[in-house]
Amino acid sequence: MRSRSLVLLIYLLLTITGAAQAAVTGEIVGQGGQRFPIAVSPLKNLGANNADSGRVSTGIADAMVHDLELSGWFRVLDRSAYIENAESGITLGTFDFKDWSTIGAEGLVKGGFSIQGDEISVELRLFDVYQNKERIGKRYTGRVRDFRRIAHKFVDEIINQFTGVPGVFNTRIAYVSNSGGRFKEIFVSHLDGSEKFQVTDNHTINLSPAWSPDGRSVLYSSFKDRSQTLYLFELYSGKEIKFTPKGGGRYLGGKFSPDGQSIVATFETGGNTNLYLLDRSGNVIRQLTNDAGIEVSPAWSPDGKQIVFVSDRSGSPQIYVMDAAGGGARRLTYSGSYNTSPEWSPKGDRIVYTGRVGNRFAIFTISSDGGEPRKLTSESFDSEDPAWSPDGRFIAFSSNRAGKYHLYVMQASGDNQRRLTGSGGDDTKPNWSPRLD
Amino acid sequence: MKTRSASYICGGFLLLVLGACAPSTTAKPDGSGARSTDATATGQDARSGEGDRGATQEANTGSSSLKDMQEGKPPITPASSPLKDVMFDFDRYDLSPDARTTLRTNADWLRSNPSARVEIEGHCDERGTNEYNLALGAKRAQAAREFLSSLGISPDRLSTISYGEEIPVCREHDEQCWRQNRRARFVILQGRSTS
Numbered sequence: 107m108r109s110r111s112l113v114l115l116i117y118l119l120l121t122i123t124g125a126a127q128a129a130v131t132g133e134i135v136g137q138g139g140q141r142f143p144i145a146v147s148p149l150k151n152l153g154a155n156n157a158d159s160g161r162v163s164t165g166i167a168d169a170m171v172h173d174l175e176l177s178g179w180f181r182v183l184d185r186s187a188y189i190e191n192a193e194s195g196i197t198l199g200t201f202d203f204k205d206w207s208t209i210g211a212e213g214l215v216k217g218g219f220s221i222q223g224d225e226i227s228v229e230l231r232l233f234d235v236y237q238n239k240e241r242i243g244k245r246y247t248g249r250v251r252d253f254r255r256i257a258h259k260f261v262d263e264i265i266n267q268f269t270g271v272p273g274v275f276n277t278r279i280a281y282v283s284n285s286g287g288r289f290k291e292i293f294v295s296h297l298d299g300s301e302k303f304q305v306t307d308n309h310t311i312n313l314s315p316a317w318s319p320d321g322r323s324v325l326y327s328s329f330k331d332r333s334q335t336l337y338l339f340e341l342y343s344g345k346e347i348k349f350t351p352k353g354g355g356r357y358l359g360g361k362f363s364p365d366g367q368s369i370v371a372t373f374e375t376g377g378n379t380n381l382y383l384l385d386r387s388g389n390v391i392r393q394l395t396n397d398a399g400i401e402v403s404p405a406w407s408p409d410g411k412q413i414v415f416v417s418d419r420s421g422s423p424q425i426y427v428m429d430a431a432g433g434g435a436r437r438l439t440y441s442g443s444y445n446t447s448p449e450w451s452p453k454g455d456r457i458v459y460t461g462r463v464g465n466r467f468a469i470f471t472i473s474s475d476g477g478e479p480r481k482l483t484s485e486s487f488d489s490e491d492p493a494w495s496p497d498g499r500f501i502a503f504s505s506n507r508a509g510k511y512h513l514y515v516m517q518a519s520g521d522n523q524r525r526l527t528g529s530g531g532d533d534t535k536p537n538w539s540p541r542l543d
Numbered sequence: 544m545k546t547r548s549a550s551y552i553c554g555g556f557l558l559l560v561l562g563a564c565a566p567s568t569t570a571k572p573d574g575s576g577a578r579s580t581d582a583t584a585t586g587q588d589a590r591s592g593e594g595d596r597g598a599t600q601e602a603n604t605g606s607s608s609l610k611d612m613q614e615g616k617p618p619i620t621p622a623s624s625p626l627k628d629v630m631f632d633f634d635r636y637d638l639s640p641d642a643r644t645t646l647r648t649n650a651d652w653l654r655s656n657p658s659a660r661v662e663i664e665g666h667c668d669e670r671g672t673n674e675y676n677l678a679l680g681a682k683r684a685q686a687a688r689e690f691l692s693s694l695g696i697s698p699d700r701l702s703t704i705s706y707g708e709e710i711p712v713c714r715e716h717d718e719q720c721w722r723q724n725r726r727a728r729f730v731i732l733q734g735r736s737t738s
Contacts, residue, residue: 400682447674
């Protein structure tokens with residue numbers, strides 16, 4: 107039994123300038139809105155030279171560029187077009203805004219860092235090139251190897267400045283990968299693929315990873331003890347709890363309630379699948395459905411009062427909503443003969459799911475009150491396994507548009523579909539963590 | 544057809560668990576065969592029948608698909624297996640006339656080998672969602688189990704497991720392949736009770 111756990115990150119954040127309210131707030135939000143042109147300058151080394159300096163300087167900038175482009179709200183100007191000379195500073199008055207307005211930048215990110223041993227201190231600033239003003243200034247300290255997380259944190263600040271809601275880049279994705287081999291294991295990593303951590307290594311089939319709302323544990327199902335059941339793995343301690351189903355049944359998957367106190371799980375016995383409410387240790391609180399058909403893939407509404415799930419009680423798999431206490435089920439989807447894997451938006455208004463279109467699968471959203479579904483992905487390839495970002499503004503999913511299955515992220519509107527992973531294998535079943543500290 | 548497959552099994556290299564390799568003329572109804580009630584997959588009694596000609600004590604149904612996968616082998620039911628795969632349509636778990644015919648043949652063998660315990664695996668093609676396919680595979684395995692049971696095979700001898708779309712026998716992405724993956728597979732359990 108290998109002991110594995112994720113190392114807890116510790117760093118400090120200080121606001122170094124009071125940010126003025128941005129005049130640009132709201133400008134870039136909305137479907138089809140123009141992308142805001144922004145420049146991200148490589149960071150200056152403010153300390154002694156260090157073997158890591160070059161890597162950190164461009165690494166932090168690259169991580170910010172990745173996140174800004176992934177958001178779909180920014181057009182990051184190509185670094186090779188930057189004309190500012192090397193003597194320019196990183197604080198207001200020590201550089202010329204004209205160097206940036208000339209190349210078309212309206213926003214500018216500058217920063218510096220110093221490294222001492224394995225500690226790093228980073229300061230980052232967002233400037234408004236039009237108004238010649240500083241909008242955000244932050245200083246972060248942490249370990250050198252965590253420098254990408256500092257970049258993600260700052261992009262979340264930038265997005266807060268522009269949209270009024272923080273970004274979701276200081277998060278992780280849990281997913282299933284066969285890494286090009288035959289086993290399916292659970293991994294977690296940042297959206298840019300950094301800090302990849304392998305949760306399972308049991309050479310069987312591991313599926314359906316789901317975060318706890320505190321971001322510290324991952325629930326998943328596994329065949330590692332031969333009969334499929336759920337396991338709750340604590341990322342920072344490496345501790346794991348096995349859920350033991352009663353009567354030789356099996357747990358196929360489960361999801362934490364928003365308050366983290368309970369889990370809705372799919373339980374199979376004698377060929378019948380039904381939904382059960384469990385506590386965090388896997389003890390049954392109550393049975394939620396009692397149907398002879400297939401009842402699978404439950405997920406919670408953000409207020410924890412309702413559960414969306416898949417049932418084939420109509421003769422084909424369709425999306426239903428019921429009370430979290432059980433009962434009161436109503437059918438949500440009426441178009442298409444195969445609608446599965448629903449997830450309720452953290453905003454509460456829409457439900458995303460996978461629907462079959464001809465011989466292909468596409469991602470749809472539908473109002474949580476029903477109505478006409480909206481198709482977000484093309485049926486010239488397959489897209490499956492949608493998962494909301496914690497702010498409800500993005501959807502992660504898996505798609506085979508580049509051959510093998512990879513993870514992608516798009517805006518909730520379906521715009522700006524971008525690939526996240528490129529391992530040699532199939533990456534599927536993304537589940538987005540809550541915002542992390 | 545019945546006799547042919549029975550004699551093939553007994554006369555062949557594979558062998559039969561359970562010393563229960565008797566021609567169907569001597570087979571007793573499920574569970575009542577005098578020779579086999581106390582036979583176990585590993586017991587000495589198993590060696591007393593014709594089956595002891597083989598080096599192995601297994602009827603060659605292959606091992607479980609999970610074990611196959613772990614060993615890097617495709618989860619193929621050997622052509623010589625006395626228990627044949629049952630095939631399904633996309634997103635269906637009802638039994639076609641062909642499926643019923645196959646199950647009747649499987650039931651004949653199970654009747655002739657009353658101490659054989661079998662795990663029925665439900666499999667799906669890759670299309671659709673993993674969790675739904677796990678449920679669909681469970682339905683397929685259960686449909687096969689219930690039909691065998693209706694033919695007089697004790698359900699106590701038949702356990703089920705679903706692998707959903709996770710352990711395909713064919714890995715191409717077309718109907719030719721998908722059809723092979725929508726199946727119930729029958730694997731004799733060795734020295735392990737069904738639970």
